[in-house]
Amino acid sequence: MHDLLFDFISKYIALTDDEKNAIVSLDVFRSFKKGATLLKEGQKSNDGYFVLKGCIRTYYIIGGDEKTTAFYTEMEALTPHCVINKAPSEYYISCVEDTILIFSTPDMEAEMFSKFPKFESLCRILAEEFLAKQQINFDEFKTSSPEQRYLNLLQKRPDLIQRVPQHQLASYLGIKPQSLSRLRARILEKDKG
Amino acid sequence: MHDLLFDFISKYIALTDDEKNAIVSLDVFRSFKKGATLLKEGQKSNDGYFVLKGCIRTYYIIGGDEKTTAFYTEMEALTPHCVINKAPSEYYISCVEDTILIFSTPDMEAEMFSKFPKFESLCRILAEEFLAKQQINFDEFKTSSPEQRYLNLLQKRPDLIQRVPQHQLASYLGIKPQSLSRLRARILEKDKG
DNA sequence: TAAATACGTTCACTTAAGTTAAGAAATGAT
DNA sequence: ATCATTTCTTAACTTAAGTGAACGTATTTA
Incomplete structure (x- = not known):
């Protein structure tokens, strides 16, 4: 299980055995069952998550239904907004599948950063990379229609369409579940004709 | 002009005079006229920008028109995607107003980071903070209608509605200029009635 | 200053998403 | 295995965004 993590890190920086041991000794690997809730709206938390295996989602409850x-x-990190701004969470986080996560807190990070400054470089690089990627995602979202967004998702993350319930995908695409159903029927119709 | 920058940085970390001088000696302040283009689609560049004064925008040209x-x-940083992934830019960047920017390159950053590790902490913190903020923005975008997005913008960044042409705002809100016009008329109508 | 260009609004029409409701299919729990 | 719940689809109707065009008003720029 640790190898998954070290293989990932090795793409960015080289780790000494000392550094690897420091990570292992933090003992931060945790398993969750599908549906388990990691964070609720209104809660305060200091936990950040790194997905080793499985899938988690963030969602709001607005007007009674989930968005x-x-x-x-796999290999994506989430530091909830409430950790950054030290306020109660605006959203929920739960597991879409059985999931293995690495937990982190600002304190743990601070300790690691001072012992092994290399880790702070890693975190900076990952944050900058993810930020740039997010910006492109957002740009694509703004400049395309729901149908284009769905087709785009089909290209870029076909796995998501398999592993995630439609009604969760719908809000991810910025539309209602009924609209996603209709839109998919429309696409099938076009393919036939 | 330098004070603008140091006041901002002091919110995150304390700088020694040595460190301040190191920044000043980089001589990275540059002025641009409204409309000036900083980056074009297809270009490669290593420049990151930090806005000291004014306003810049990123836009795509899709099917002949700007998105x-x-x-x-002020006090927002942009590292274009093409700098991160070392590929030609997918988008344009230009000045909405007369603007004063700080330029940076990965080389300059690397040098500063090795001389003053504190700067890498600052950049990590800024990146994480901006990432969390972007995620919330994206969430709000996905979970609201164009009209709600406009009203939300009116609350959160009323300055933008003043400084930016309508047709640029429209694509920022994910709609066509005509739809923004109509939507605003609709809101005015409601306010009256 | 005159002509050209860009910008914002309005209108009529088309297309697609939101809404409400009903029923079928899949999933989970006892 | 059965029942209950959740999920997905379909349909009819409403509402709003996309489209194409026209028009008036800045703003450029020749």
Whole structure:
């Protein structure tokens, strides 16, 4: 299980055995069952998550129904907004599948950063990379129609369409579940004709 | 002019005079006229920008017309995607107003980081903070209608509605200029009635 | 200053998403 | 295995965004 993590990190920086041991000794690997809730609206938390295996999602409850806004799968990290701004969470986080996560807190990070400054470089690079990627995602979202967004998702993250319930995908695409159903029927119709 | 920058940085970390001088000696302040283009689609560049004064925007040209996807104003930083992934730019960047920017490159950053590790902390913190903020923005975008997005913008960044042409705002809101016009008329009508 | 260009609004029409409701299919729990 | 719940689809109707065009008003610029 640790190898998954070290293989990933090795793409960015080289780790000494000392550094690897420091990570292992933090003992931050945790398993969750499908449907388990990691964070609720209104809660305060200091936990950040790194997905080793499985899938988690963030969602709001607005006017009584769930709006899923993001999915995090293998090798993706999520530091909830409430950790950054030290306020109660605006959203929920739960597991879409059985999931293995690495937990982190600002304190743990601070300790690691001072012992191994290299880790702070890693975190900076990952944050900058993810930020640039997010910006492109947002740009694509703004400049395309729901149908284009669905087709785009089909290209870029076909796995998500398999692993995630339609009604969660719908809000991720910025539309209602009924509209997603209709839109898919429309696409099938076009393909036939 | 330097004070603007140091006041901002002091919110995150304390700088020694040595460190301040290191920044000043980089001599990275540059002025641009309204309309000036900083980056074009297809170009490669290593420049990141930090807005000291004014406003810049990123836009795509899709099917012949401009789609503005982001605005950066005072104390906001932009590292274009093409700098991160070392590929030609997918978008344009230009000045909405007369603007004063700080330029940076990965090389300059690397040098500063090795001389003053504190700067890497600052950049990590800024990146994480901006990432969390962007995620919330994206969430709000996904979970609201064009009209709600406009009203939300009116609350959160009323300055933008003043400083930016309507047709640029429209694509920023994910709609056509005509739809923005209509939507505004609709809101005025409601307010009256 | 005159002509050209760009910008914002309005209108009529088309297309697609939101809404409400009903029923079928899949999933989970006892 | 059965029942209950959740999920997905379909349909009819409403509402709003996309489209194409026209028009008036800045703003450029020749």
